[in-house]
Amino acid sequence: MGDKMIKDNIGNVLKTLPDSTKLIAITKYRKDEEIQEVIDAGVLDLGENRVQELTAKMSRFSPSVRWHFVGHLQRNKVKDLVGRVHLIHSVDSLRLLRKIDQESAKAEVVTAILIQFNIAKEPQKYGFSTEDLSEVMAVLKTCDHVVLKGVMAMAPHTTDTAVQREVFRKLKEIYDRIISDYDLKNIAMDTLSMGMSNDYAIAVEEGSTAVRIGTKLFTGEEK
Structure with missing residues (x-):
């Protein structure tokens, strides 16, 4: 029964996404059998928010899975991710x-990253403010072993859709500004990572190219 429910939930989400928007299944706290059901349903982009969990799961699933790191990353854990993950969102x-x-550089790889912005300036969330963009890009210019693929943000957890929409709209403006104003060799913008189980429909309307969905895939709920 479980596998049909997860497959149906995935189908229901995919029906609402345009071809230009990628579904990243957030698999934190999920059992291996549930994660395998997601993979069997054709979703190969999986996201984790803890380094230890991600690296442990990597060895247990198909090498064709593209692993995304979406949580707060401590600097002492960076070496465990470079050369192994598809994309660091945070x-x-x-x-x-x-x-x-x-x-x-030590590992002789180039790591794909997104810059995380805290658009709503929520004290409990990490991320740059919109005013930090020029400083971030100045440092990025000196980095030879990262490639900037895009930006990420989380909207406040609220039922006020206007607040959510404003956050997504502002992130899209930053995304567009990077493309128009910065011509650096290590920029290859294609990922606007915004939208989760409770607000992804609005994020898609505002241009999201990657939604990060967990709860809704596994339980059908929009938490």
């Missing part, structure tokens, strides 16, 4: 950006 400080570049 670069939220200049020190972390420099550390990813350093560890990637």
